[in-house]
Amino acid sequence: MKKQFVIVAAVCALTCCLGACDWGKKPQNHDPEDRYEALNDMLDASYSKIVLTVTNTFDESASLVSEYTIAHADGAVKVQYSVERFAEIGDPLTAPLLGEKETLTGEAVIRDGALTFTGDDVGLTPDFADTRLTFAEQVFDRIALTETSLKADVVKPGAFLGSQITCTNMHVEAAFGEVFSKIDITYTAADGSTVEYLFLFTP
Amino acid sequence: MGKSLKKAISFWLCLAVGFGLAAFYPSVVSETTVAGAASSANYYSGITATGGTQLLGQVHDLIVETHTHYSTYTDCKTPSIIKKTDPGSDSSHVMEFYSQADISASWGSGAVGTWNREHVWCQSHSNGLWGESGGGGDLHHIRPAESRVNSTRNNNQYGTVSNRDSHKIYYKNAGGSVVADAGYNAGGTFEPLDKVKGDVARIVMYVYTHYNKGANVGGTLNSNTSGTLHFTDIMAPSSESAAIELLLEWNESDPVDAIERTRNEAVYEIQGNRNPFIDHPEYADAIWGDGHYDPPVSDIKPTSLTITPSAVTMSVGGTQNLTVTPTPSNASGEVKWSVEPKNIVTVADGKLTAYAEGQATVTATSTLDPNVKATASVTVKKPEGGGDGGSTTAGSFTITRSSFSAKSGGYGFYEWSAGGVKGIAFIYASETGKMQFNSDKDSCYVASTTAAPGPITKVTVKMQTGSKSWKLLTSSSAYGEVEGKPTNGNDHGTETVTTGGTSWNVSGTDTFFALTYQDTKAAYIDSITVEYGPSQGEDPTPPPPVHEHVFEYEDYTEETHLVGCKTCTDYLEEEPHVYTDDADTTCNLCGHVRTVHTHEYQYEQLDETYHTVTCKGCNEVHDKEVHEYSDSADTTCDKCGYERTIGGDEHTHSYLYTDRDDDTHTVTCETCGDVNETEPHEYSGDTDTTCNKCGHVRTVADEEKLAAFREAVAAISSEGTLAAWRESINEAIVAYNALSETEKTIVESETETLLQEIAAYDRTVQAYNEAAQKANGTAWKGAGSFLNG
Numbered sequence: 003m004k005k006q007f008v009i010v011a012a013v014c015a016l017t018c019c020l021g022a023c024d025w026g027k028k029p030q031n032h033d034p035e036d037r038y039e040a041l042n043d044m045l046d047a048s049y050s051k052i053v054l055t056v057t058n059t060f061d062e063s064a065s066l067v068s069e070y071t072i073a074h075a076d077g078a079v080k081v082q083y084s085v086e087r088f089a090e091i092g093d094p095l096t097a098p099l100l101g102e103k104e105t106l107t108g109e110a111v112i113r114d115g116a117l118t119f120t121g122d123d124v125g126l127t128p129d130f131a132d133t134r135l136t137f138a139e140q141v142f143d144r145i146a147l148t149e150t151s152l153k154a155d156v157v158k159p160g161a162f163l164g165s166q167i168t169c170t171n172m173h174v175e176a177a178f179g180e181v182f183s184k185i186d187i188t189y190t191a192a193d194g195s196t197v198e199y200l201f202l203f204t205p
Numbered sequence: 206m207g208k209s210l211k212k213a214i215s216f217w218l219c220l221a222v223g224f225g226l227a228a229f230y231p232s233v234v235s236e237t238t239v240a241g242a243a244s245s246a247n248y249y250s251g252i253t254a255t256g257g258t259q260l261l262g263q264v265h266d267l268i269v270e271t272h273t274h275y276s277t278y279t280d281c282k283t284p285s286i287i288k289k290t291d292p293g294s295d296s297s298h299v300m301e302f303y304s305q306a307d308i309s310a311s312w313g314s315g316a317v318g319t320w321n322r323e324h325v326w327c328q329s330h331s332n333g334l335w336g337e338s339g340g341g342g343d344l345h346h347i348r349p350a351e352s353r354v355n356s357t358r359n360n361n362q363y364g365t366v367s368n369r370d371s372h373k374i375y376y377k378n379a380g381g382s383v384v385a386d387a388g389y390n391a392g393g394t395f396e397p398l399d400k401v402k403g404d405v406a407r408i409v410m411y412v413y414t415h416y417n418k419g420a421n422v423g424g425t426l427n428s429n430t431s432g433t434l435h436f437t438d439i440m441a442p443s444s445e446s447a448a449i450e451l452l453l454e455w456n457e458s459d460p461v462d463a464i465e466r467t468r469n470e471a472v473y474e475i476q477g478n479r480n481p482f483i484d485h486p487e488y489a490d491a492i493w494g495d496g497h498y499d500p501p502v503s504d505i506k507p508t509s510l511t512i513t514p515s516a517v518t519m520s521v522g523g524t525q526n527l528t529v530t531p532t533p534s535n536a537s538g539e540v541k542w543s544v545e546p547k548n549i550v551t552v553a554d555g556k557l558t559a560y561a562e563g564q565a566t567v568t569a570t571s572t573l574d575p576n577v578k579a580t581a582s583v584t585v586k587k588p589e590g591g592g593d594g595g596s597t598t599a600g601s602f603t604i605t606r607s608s609f610s611a612k613s614g615g616y617g618f619y620e621w622s623a624g625g626v627k628g629i630a631f632i633y634a635s636e637t638g639k640m641q642f643n644s645d646k647d648s649c650y651v652a653s654t655t656a657a658p659g660p661i662t663k664v665t666v667k668m669q670t671g672s673k674s675w676k677l678l679t680s681s682s683a684y685g686e687v688e689g690k691p692t693n694g695n696d697h698g699t700e701t702v703t704t705g706g707t708s709w710n711v712s713g714t715d716t717f718f719a720l721t722y723q724d725t726k727a728a729y730i731d732s733i734t735v736e737y738g739p740s741q742g743e744d745p746t747p748p749p750p751v752h753e754h755v756f757e758y759e760d761y762t763e764e765t766h767l768v769g770c771k772t773c774t775d776y777l778e779e780e781p782h783v784y785t786d787d788a789d790t791t792c793n794l795c796g797h798v799r800t801v802h803t804h805e806y807q808y809e810q811l812d813e814t815y816h817t818v819t820c821k822g823c824n825e826v827h828d829k830e831v832h833e834y835s836d837s838a839d840t841t842c843d844k845c846g847y848e849r850t851i852g853g854d855e856h857t858h859s860y861l862y863t864d865r866d867d868d869t870h871t872v873t874c875e876t877c878g879d880v881n882e883t884e885p886h887e888y889s890g891d892t893d894t895t896c897n898k899c900g901h902v903r904t905v906a907d908e909e910k911l912a913a914f915r916e917a918v919a920a921i922s923s924e925g926t927l928a929a930w931r932e933s934i935n936e937a938i939v940a941y942n943a944l945s946e947t948e949k950t951i952v953e954s955e956t957e958t959l960l961q962e963i964a965a966y967d968r969t970v971q972a973y974n975e976a977a978q979k980a981n982g983t984a985w986k987g988a989g990s991f992l993n994g
Binding site: 045046049052054056058060061062063064066068070072079081085086087088089090091095099102112124125126127133134135163164165167187191193195197199201 | 926927928929931934935938941942956959960963966967970971972973974976977978979980981982983984985986987988989990991992993
């Protein structure tokens, strides 16, 4: 990542010298394609912490919240996670019932593409190497893009999220400056539940 | 909660949950009559054999064919089922098999004083045919037994235990108290109580008959998990004959009782088949012993009769069997035979004997309805030739399936008779519409054992279906029973026989024939016509015309009348008077009037034990009787007035009642100890909790709690939110756990509903968890740029 940053910085510096762009300033009056490129570049920025909160809502009282806190340290990516699950009644006729939900927790460490974890197994896999969010005009509709925010309907969810998904009504709201402060993605899943991916970034 | 979400429960989730909950939600057999099961009144209407392997085979096929629902091992422990098949004295008990005493209906999973499932025919002696399915789940077979009795019996074979009283075993309750005797066990042999031996024997015979392969027992069908069983597998005697002898002894010494009859009906409703040895214990001796079974004559009137063959051509001196088939098939086939004119041919029990040339009509009239008749025409040919000693009788006889008297049975040699000629054929006797042969069997041919009236000139064979190859042999000597096919005699070649008929023309003097099957698989012959030419012989002498007596009756003595014929002097017999009943004073036949005397008894003291009984009117001494008293304190005989003395060594018992278990207390006399009995607790009513005699306190069902549980189950709803659904289930579970064990047995239906709701809830949350995991996985991939170092 640092290497990429150096290269980009060098290129931008050269470009600035040539007067072709205003690196360091908020994107304004740029060609839209450039602005989306800038957003994609923000995905590669250094953040001290990223908190991803996934909320699955099934009815007015039933929702599951999972939280992944991502941080870089010692050349590795550490992810602390807590994942909610509904508890089955299981052994029946034993009164009273136990809690409605249970929470699985643990910490995963990703180093050189390999993933290890301690704690509860929540099915994390290292198959994210080629997947990432991708901002591009063609994946959006009803776009409201400013220098500090993006609001749009996502018409190509798979291309946006970086993996296959069956859903409807995907919407994204992102807040940014030089880097992201928030990306909030919502959609309706195939089973009718609503899902929210909320990324909160700490520079 | 969206409705689409509910509908979106995946198939595999349902399957996984279904298997997972099998332990909690046992399959429930429908308690309605099995669809298609025949009425028990007509269940045995197809049994026509009288004994031996034929009867065994028919019974085997019947109970296999009607076994339309195979119960499961789980069914055998389901209280709602066992309460029907093995009811106890009340709804909270079932009957323990080996002691026939009450045991709590609740499934106890092996705890002392509770019941579990007893394989009467142990799994380890089933030659691998069953464990917990097939015969191992058959409700006619599996019985509830107290767990310790069950484990003590283990897999011991049934037999006679020497010095059995010193090896008695008991059914004990959880407290260790003896509830009842349960049998005798020693040296690897288990002997049931005398009152249970017949039950065991009839179960063993059922299992043997059902689960042996059809071929082993003379049947044609194979059942679920059938194989080879021997009585020595489960009975202690070392030889099959000794094992059978013991079973027959137990079958007789412990007759069928109400317990078995109730059970048979209950299992019949569930499975569709019956234990034939409970309905007809006489089958056992008829099959394996020296007995004989007479199938009952149907009392159903036929709507029509059919005689086969309906047209007969015979030669003078020949015989032909006619058979009658009623419609419907279960109607009575009993007929009275008659023939007109009487001097051409006679008929007796369907057998024709031809005496003179001419035409005759034979009539079969139903004995139940004289308006139901059938006729057959008979043509009798006069033998050719004159009195110079060279008389000839050219003619023919036709062999069809009706030429055989056997109407049931497996493959074997059976006799036929046609046109005065007799023979044998190796056919499948239960096929009554055609002569069925099969190349796979030990033999496959038909032959004559008596000579045709003349040298055979032509043999014509017709198949009923298909075309098959046959060879004709003729000989001057009789053919007999051989394995395979006969080869002796003159070979007239092999022909392909068709439904249109194929003939061999024969020359020579042979009067015996054999038709041997030369093809493969099954073959079905419709008819074999054998033509023969003139022969040397004497003219047969026709019999005198048959005379039918016209009886008349003449009063003879107080007890008898004479029976004679009005038109001849050949008949004169003395027979007893015939009255309608004991009160009837006039003989129905001769009109003799008798005096009916009604005894008026008087009693006279004889000794301290008996009095005599005589009739005042006829002074006939009938017998002596034991004195009769109203109760143990009564001192005067109710009949003869004898005064007895009570006292001396006798005393008035002082009863002591001691609580024994939840159901019984013991009754003893505090002073003499002579009284030592067990009797059930005595309560004033359904709500009374304390036994009036021993003080035992019982738990009576709390109707309010039962109602609360029922209401809570009814209130469970998945229509609202997940949390509300879970809460409603939780309230029902709380209400359930507030019930006593007795109360829980009352609400088994509502409990099953609760379990179903729990299963549905679990399926739903599993789907939710799956969906969340999938969404999390997508988010994880979307965060790939943040996760790559």
